[in-house]
Amino acid sequence: MQEKIGNPPVGQNYRYIGTRPIRPDGAEKVTGRARFGADLKMPGQIYGKVLRSPYAHAHILKIDTSKARALPGVKAIVTRDDFSDMAAEFVPAGEMMINYRDLLRNIMAREKVLFEGHPVAAVAAVSNTIAKKALKLIDVEYEVLPHVIDVIEAMQPDAPLLHEDMITAGVQPKPDKPSNIAKQVEFARGDIEQGFAKADCIIERTFNTKPVHQGYIEPHACLASVASDGAAELWVTTQGPWVVRAHCARLLGWDISRIRVISSEIGGGFGGKTVVYLEPLALALAQKSGAPVKMVMSREETFRASGPTSGANVTVKIGAQKDGTMTACQATLRYQAGAFPGSPVGPGCMSAFAPYDIENVKILGYDVVSNRPKVAAYRAPGAPISEFAVESVVDEMAGKLGIDPIAFRLKNAAREGSKAVYGPQFGPIGLVETLEEARKSDHWNAPLGPNQGRGIASGFWFNIGGETTVTLALNEDGTLNLTAGTPDIGGLRASLAMMAAEELGIELEKVRPLIGDTQQLGFNFLTGGSRSTFSSGMATVEAARQVIKEACARAAKIWDLPEDAVTFEGGTIRPAGDKAGENKPLSLADIGRMAGKTGGPVIGTAKINAQGAAPSFGTHIADVEVDAETGKISVVRYTVIQDAGRAIHPSYVEGQYQGGAAQGIGWALNEEYIYDDQGRLENPGFLDYRIPVASDLPMIDTIIVEVPNPRHPYGVRGVGETPIVPPMAAIANAVNDATGLRFEALPMSPPKVRKAIDQARQACDPNLKV
């Protein structure tokens, strides 16, 4: 076989890549047939419910389930006694690490409850009503302890301790006293003092952000069934069926092979569906009761007890010279992790200054526990928080030096060859291109209306690859079934089928993609880290090339030619070289039809650990209008410019840009976890946890920049996470433009904005413009 299928060159005219076909799972989704987490029903199923702590922090003295067990219709109850304790062991979960000792305690409290909503027992009964009644019959005796919610308060030496044995890691010498600071991390290069000494202007500011929830519209849900021989099946809405399988097996002490995890369609995840909450409880209840157990979280439970991302306190200090050269960048990040260690402070540190090529950098990060739900990954975990702070100071610096904010960024921008603060040297990256597109855009050059301001900010995310398996089976009629293992949250199946059809030179409709379960495919790491189009795409291309190779081998066999005497082009196999024209060309359909007689099924199986994921940079422009009397900020125009490497299906790339921007707008303006003085969440619902509604937003314009990733056969970069990074700073910078005031605390909700305007007016602040 001749090597004709190298990397398609950049700029080539593709048949499918870059087009906008209708997604293969579309019809199911617009007709209500697609089955999500709560949509499956099994014969004989019963219903599981969780009893949750009403306290933010308390010892559990006693749990008495006898009255609940006696209630007719109750089939099983599990508490801490049904799970064996586990040693500390860290495993990756998306872009975060989790510790099994903590995970066990997070799904079911042991010694203490550490946040309001912490599970203390779970019941399975023949109806939801009976299960709810049973919960009320469980007696739990608590000894209530002082609690701490705020990250700075939690860091104080006299703060209530969540984990009495927790000694801060990463500090030398090792502290002799426990604290709520789980970990300290540091990233440094150059000489920070010297860098500041060289600066003409130094700005230091401290920012505060609140925890925000991923806000996926589908609450957590699963259906577990365990046969009497121990074989278990779990239907679940998740970003990673293999990861769920691993966690459940470990927490329950079962063999991995016993558990088949089938991912339902997933109604949004954004990182929040990368860990387990209900799943081990459902399996335990199913085993104990002998019946399939369905568990669905309420919206309130989803807010109270599934992970938001960190709230944080971040100090940023930047020094720059008159010409705009940044000489020193320093940051201290204090991220709250929730009840157990594991905030995304590490990626927060690493991404903070990633858009810039700077000599002298020092970043210190603290991972701090407090009596809130354990944080989970949320779209570019950690980065939106630190980059909000950095991009706010960068904007202020540009203003102070009298340099245009785009020119200032271009002066310092990371480019190919720049060494990232977190270690590696960047390959081809598109930050400069996004800034130049921004400068050229209609939006940047349009006039502003009264009480309006314009802001700009850039953002970065790493993106990951990882373990991936894809199979591509050629059918008897030349169609193909593609099976991938990364759940499709936003159009993945379309992108994979397009890449397969492009490689195979056949009609797109002939490739039917499916997300397989843990019994059908080898291991797949989860959909996270913006990896699914990149990694499963890479595996799809490899599987397609295997199919081609095998098809060529079969043709060679049919024609009785050596394998290198056939060639594959445009979906057709022909004799090559001097044999060309000797035999009638064969199509994939011919090969499929004759597969049985030529050696058996033709299947491509790619099992890869995808490497070479490349970062994606973006630049956002926001226009806001400020009502100075009410403090209300409205986003009136918004543009996202981001490097996609190559947009396989541009509509779904734009969708990621728009969705990330919308989430960032919510984070900037109204979303926050609000606690009362007892440590109870006051807004666990969509009425008071205010995600943007349709009438809150303008159209969100997009500009796709394509600087291909040389490590991917089609140049793909992950695009899903970067879009949530710039909005908070872009909006804060726009508000600064409109009002003259700099907001250092999120959300920029109306009361805060009005207060800041009043204070500035009282103080006769010369910057005030409203």
Added chain:
Amino acid sequence: MRYEAPVSLDEAVHLLAAEKGVAKILAGGTDLLVQMKADLIEPDLIVDIKGILDARTISGTGASGYCIGAAVTGAEMNEHATLRNDWPGIVEGAAVIGSTQIQSRCTMGGNLCNGSPAADSIPALIAAGATASVAGPSGLREIPVRDIIVGPRQLAIAKDEFIATFQLPPRRAHSADAYLRFTPRTEMDIAIVGAGVNLETDGKGQITAASVAIGAIAPTPVLVEAAGKVLIGTSLDTDTLEALDAAARAACNPINDKRGTVEYRTKVAGVIARRAAETAYQRARSK
């Protein structure tokens, strides 16, 4: 939990009177079902009043005064052209509640009986001087809407009574009303402050009568008499608007909660009262 759907006021009153446990009226259910779901209440009896014609009907005219059934939905009010023309503020109050979906179900009766100081439809009713007909064992009694909510979730209505209809006074020439609220989102939100203003002019631009009612600034929606007085005899000039702003702020006795601080609510009460008055005034002048 029983469910009954009476078709007459008498039948409903009898059901309520006979119930020993907790009985709840169901109109739109947009508060009741939420509270049931949250386990805040567990009624023994639910009385659905949507089968009662009086409670589901808008009758009368601007000149004679409208009678609006307590179970008429926000969407139905918004679609009633003459009501909307005569009482735009009252319709605004009812039509900003929740979302399109909520509008299809929510009612002024339910909004009032939920007893929230932030109820959107109540300030405009109070400013209009509306009354409610309350059905009970001894027949119908009529009470001013402003006297019904006596504290947060506390009503001047007995367990065996319910609101059947609302009565609006005759709409006079050169008069109009407006309701405006402030919420962080554009829709799907609870008022941080809501103001209803009803005023009448002499046809030449001078205000001859005015009343201002504000929600979410005190334990109950309040009729701010001082704010109404400020407007009378003026042409809503800048000084008047400032005096209105001050009067509205002076009436505030709010709480700090997840939706707003005392300081913020007080300031915004002035702003919203002012803006509502401007809208009402424009409308009155164009009549």
Added chain:
Amino acid sequence: MKHHISFTVNGDPVEALCDTEQTLLDVLRDELDMTGTKEGCGTGDCGTCSVIVDNRVVCACLILGCEMNGRSVETIEGMADGDKLHPLQQKFLEHAALQCGICTPGILVAAKNLLERNSDPTETEVRYWLAGNLCRCTGYDKIVRAVMDAAAEMRGA
């Protein structure tokens, strides 16, 4: 207390037994196995369970099943005509107006009700009509475009 209710769903007569506290959403999903209508909050705040009852769009989670006698309900399952998609469904696919798809049935049902009342809505009207339908994936941009494009097509424009 169980209630025997009979009503129509997408024109077909249905009967069910339900408890007083069961909502229309519970009846549709659990008793009639019509899971196209989703539950996102159970409190009327997300619109995921939007259905049309007697020509008005409502949250099925805020109606009791026992209120349904004699009513007519339209759900996502009745939107397409056999294998022919409704123009809104088709436009949602063409515009990529869905990512995860959980909010899609509710938004389609709500949008259909809008276009039945207003064949030529402005962008602002579409946004306000759909303000009760939360979508966390798309930022609404493509949804609004799809609705307006469907409206144009249905007008024959």
